[in-house]
Amino acid sequence: MSGPCPEPSPEAVELAHQLLDCAREGAAERLLAYVDAGVPVDLTDASGNTLLMLAAYHGHAHLVAALAQRGADVNRLNDRGQSPLAGAVFKAEDDVARVLVETGADPDRGAPSARETARFFERTLPGSST
Structure with a gap:
């Protein structure tokens, strides 16, 4: 029998915020060192x-690839039902979209999906005619 989950310490919360910022900024070396040391990918x-969604949305293809190699879920949706691939297509981050497709991202996942986003903005998904 387990009790309620304890509140994280202020230090843990601050570290999480810093790591999320690293993903946004593309600070791969620092972020990956923490992931390799046990921070959840x-x-x-x-x-x-x-972390992968934030790196994708901000155009850091190298970091997206490294996180995917470490087991990050390339199809995980955020609370609004958006996928990393749809975000990359929306932002016209072609290198990121290519990495995501190569690592197994589903172009039909999420709402709107990456395929729907590409059609709307008249863009092409890597590896497809849409």
């Missing part, structure tokens, strides 16, 4: 955005 912010 699918750490999320309060809106359900993973």
Whole structure:
């Protein structure tokens, strides 16, 4: 029988915020060192955005690839039902979209899906005619 989950310490919360910022900024070396040391690769912010989602949305293809190699879920949706691939397509981050497709991202996952987003903005998904 387990009790209620304890509140994280202020230090742990601050570290999480810093790591989420690293994903946004593309600070791969620092972020990956923490992931390699045991920080969950699918750490999320309060809106359900993973490290990979934040790196993808901000155009850091190298970091997206490294997180995917470490087991990050390339299809995990945030709390609004958005996928990393749809975010990359929305932002016209072609290198990120290519990495996501190569690592197994589903173009039909999420709402709107990456495929729907590509159609709307008249863009092409890597590896497809849409």
